[in-house]
Amino acid sequence: xxxxxxxxxxxxxxxxxxxxxxxxxxxxxxxxxxxxxxxxxxxxxxxxxxxxxxxxxxxxxxxxxxxxxxxxxxxxxxxxxxxxxxxxxxxxxxxxxxxxxxxxxxxxxxxxxxxxxxxxxxxxxxxxxxxxxxxxxxxxxxxxxxxxxxxxxxxxxxxxxxxxxxxxxxxxxxxxxxxxxxxxxxxxxxxxxxxxxxxxxxxxxxxxxxxxxxxxxxxxxxxxxxxxxxxxxxxxxxxxxxxxxxxxxxxxxxxxxxxxxxxxxxxxxxxxxxxxxxxxxxxxxxxxxxxxxxxxxxxxxxxxxxxxxxxxxxxxxxxxxxxxxxxxxxxxxxx
Amino acid sequence: xxxxxxxxxxxxxxxxxxxxxxxxxxxxxxxxxxxxxxxxxxxxxxxxxxxxxxxxxxxxxxxxxxxxxxxxxxxxxxxxxxxxxxxxxxxxxxxxxxxxxxxxxxxxxxxxxxxxxxxxxxxxxxxxxxxxxxxxxxxxxxxxxxxxxxxxxxxxxxxxxxxxxxxxxxxxxxxxxxxxxxxxxxxxxxxxxxxxxxxxxxxxxxxxxxxxxxxxxxxxxxxxxxxxxxxxxxxxxxxxxxxxxxxxxxxxxxxxxxxxxxxxxxxxxxxxxxxxxxxxxxxxxxxxxxxxxxxxxxxxxxxxxxxxx
Numbered sequence: 001x002x003x004x005x006x007x008x009x010x011x012x013x014x015x016x017x018x019x020x021x022x023x024x025x026x027x028x029x030x031x032x033x034x035x036x037x038x039x040x041x042x043x044x045x046x047x048x049x050x051x052x053x054x055x056x057x058x059x060x061x062x063x064x065x066x067x068x069x070x071x072x073x074x075x076x077x078x079x080x081x082x083x084x085x086x087x088x089x090x091x092x093x094x095x096x097x098x099x100x101x102x103x104x105x106x107x108x109x110x111x112x113x114x115x116x117x118x119x120x121x122x123x124x125x126x127x128x129x130x131x132x133x134x135x136x137x138x139x140x141x142x143x144x145x146x147x148x149x150x151x152x153x154x155x156x157x158x159x160x161x162x163x164x165x166x167x168x169x170x171x172x173x174x175x176x177x178x179x180x181x182x183x184x185x186x187x188x189x190x191x192x193x194x195x196x197x198x199x200x201x202x203x204x205x206x207x208x209x210x211x212x213x214x215x216x217x218x219x220x221x222x223x224x225x226x227x228x229x230x231x232x233x234x235x236x237x238x239x240x241x242x243x244x245x246x247x248x249x250x251x252x253x254x255x256x257x258x259x260x261x262x263x264x265x266x267x268x269x270x271x272x273x274x275x276x277x278x279x280x281x282x283x284x285x286x287x288x289x290x291x292x293x294x295x296x297x298x299x300x301x302x303x304x305x306x307x308x309x310x311x312x313x314x315x316x317x318x319x320x321x322x323x324x325x326x327x328x329x330x331x332x333x334x335x
Numbered sequence: 336x337x338x339x340x341x342x343x344x345x346x347x348x349x350x351x352x353x354x355x356x357x358x359x360x361x362x363x364x365x366x367x368x369x370x371x372x373x374x375x376x377x378x379x380x381x382x383x384x385x386x387x388x389x390x391x392x393x394x395x396x397x398x399x400x401x402x403x404x405x406x407x408x409x410x411x412x413x414x415x416x417x418x419x420x421x422x423x424x425x426x427x428x429x430x431x432x433x434x435x436x437x438x439x440x441x442x443x444x445x446x447x448x449x450x451x452x453x454x455x456x457x458x459x460x461x462x463x464x465x466x467x468x469x470x471x472x473x474x475x476x477x478x479x480x481x482x483x484x485x486x487x488x489x490x491x492x493x494x495x496x497x498x499x500x501x502x503x504x505x506x507x508x509x510x511x512x513x514x515x516x517x518x519x520x521x522x523x524x525x526x527x528x529x530x531x532x533x534x535x536x537x538x539x540x541x542x543x544x545x546x547x548x549x550x551x552x553x554x555x556x557x558x559x560x561x562x563x564x565x566x567x568x569x570x571x572x573x574x575x576x577x578x579x580x581x582x583x584x585x586x587x588x589x590x591x592x593x594x595x596x597x598x599x600x601x602x603x604x605x606x607x608x609x610x611x612x613x614x615x616x617x618x619x620x621x622x623x624x625x626x627x628x629x630x631x632x633x634x635x636x637x638x639x640x641x642x643x644x
Contacts, residue, residue: 176571177613177617179578180571181579182608182609269466273464289464289470296474297477297478303467303474307464307467307471310462311467314461314462314463315458319458
């Protein structure tokens with residue numbers, strides 16, 4: 001936005017760098033979001049397809065092969081295919097040349113693996129794209145659930161009777177002090193594993209910060225004149241909360257939500273990596289890393305790319321939170 | 336507080352579907368023998384009775400017997416605790432050693448190139464999954480370039496001694512410290528910026544003290560109390576990070592024990608781990624409060640009150 005005179009009173013944080021954080025965060029988030037959304041159409045190959053279990057496993061990034069379809073229906077990957085005399089072809093597969101009768105070969109198509117293949121010979125780029133769907137879905141759902149839970153508890157503590165506030169605040173303090181991963185691990189492992197459970201476990205351990213924040217905001221707003229006025233006019237508490245208070249408390253909640261998303265993504269990754277989250281063969285960034293353990297330390301790419309994807313997503317959420325905080329504070333918080 | 340968390344864990348672990356006996360016992364075990372074994376472990380009694388029994392024993396320091404290790408859970412954890420403390424302490428030292436000077440630098444050069452660079456760097460460090468950082472460190476520093484040993488503690492024992500232990504400690508501590516340093520750096524910067532324009536600092540500058548002295552001594556001191564508290568709040572994250580780092584590097588600490596216990600559904604041990612890790616955090620927070628009070632006299636009364644209440 002081009003303001004003719006610039007911000008009226010440039011606060012200590014109103015700097016161009018912060019706007020850049022917001023824009024960069026939003027751009028990366030948008031990019032990752034659309035990649036995940038359109039993953040089935042963007043993925044170069046079917047994520048579960050094993051091209052050639054022997055010659056197609058653990059190919060480094062940028063590998064190009066020829067997918068040779070044979071008359072018996074098998075597909076094998078060859079490095080080079082060339083004619084070798086009448087009715088005979090020669091191909092180089094697994095580093096050695098072999099001759100095969102030409103009538104056995106139905107077709108040969110060039111095929112690329114931009115990020116290489118995993119230990120079963122599946123295309124890593126496709127799995128990463130499809131994994132983005134799962135990871136981001138888990139993260140977003142977990143944060144949404146945590147928001148609902150957090151706002152509910154926070155509202156109860158912020159507007160309820162003092163004894164309820166005391167009880168809830170103590171509970172929040174207790175849970176917040178807890179190493180999250182230990183708790184999620186115990187929950188997830190003993191209730192089984194899987195996507196729904198990860199969402200539930202992350203939501204169950206992620207709502208406390210939101211609740212604490214909402215409570216503090218409501219305490220701050222509670223004494224404001226417009227609240228007293230609304231009460232005097234007889235606005236019912238529920239309506240007061242939803243129509244008047246929550247919209248005002250939403251700004252900091254939005255910032256936390258962005259931060260929570262990053263945390264949730266990291267927790268999902270750790271959980272799936274430990275083997276208690278999204279289960280292979282379903283791909284999530286964390287489960288890809290879990291699978292990468294098996295081909296470690298030989299094939300760096302199966303571990304490197306999913307990790308970078310996680311880092312990028314968390315980076316986007318941190319930048320968004322950062323930028324949002326500055327943008328929202330800039331707009332004059334005390335109304 | 337501790338009690339709440341531990342009780343919640345107990346109920347959750349026991350109420351959830353999945354019977355430890357399924358995992359422990361071969362399905363071919365005859366029902367009578369199965370019943371006998373369950374009875375031996377006290378797993379056949381009602382939940383409330385189990386809880387009461389467990390709590391009364393825990394109160395006197397008996398956390399039950401690990402089903403897998405066949406040793407008291409306390410003994411298993413006591414053997415692991417020093418390793419976690421060592422790892423956590425070393426990581427914390429690295430974290431503070433990195434974040435403090437860099438945070439001060441960022442705050443002094445606020446808005447400058449160094450500040451922007453550090454800002455991006457700190458967010459990046461925060462964004463990298465700790466266990467992934469560990470995997471990459473192992474891959475490059477241990478396997479490729481063979482700078483560090485890969486995992487374990489150098490159990491050769493007496494042969495290498497302390498030096499060997501330190502060599503094995505270096506990489507996990509570095510990874511854990513680095514992954515926490517990003518967040519701490521931002522806190523230091525924020526804390527300093529909040530303290531920098533204050534009256535006493537202006538007074539100190541007016542007295543002709545060098546800028547370095549103003550920042551390092553006066554401003555940092557003003558920022559120290561909230562920073563100590565924030566450091567206390569970051570302990571759960573440190574312990575969670577320690578869990579995955581211990582798994583990556585096969586470091587025989589509390590986190591790895593917890594992970595293995597969960598894998599084998601060793602309920603007494605899982606419970607004990609959960610409780611002990613919570614206790615560590617509570618203890619750490621208490622230390623942070625004390626440190627904070629030491630830095631800020633105004634808080635002393637509050638802390639004393641909190642400790643009693």
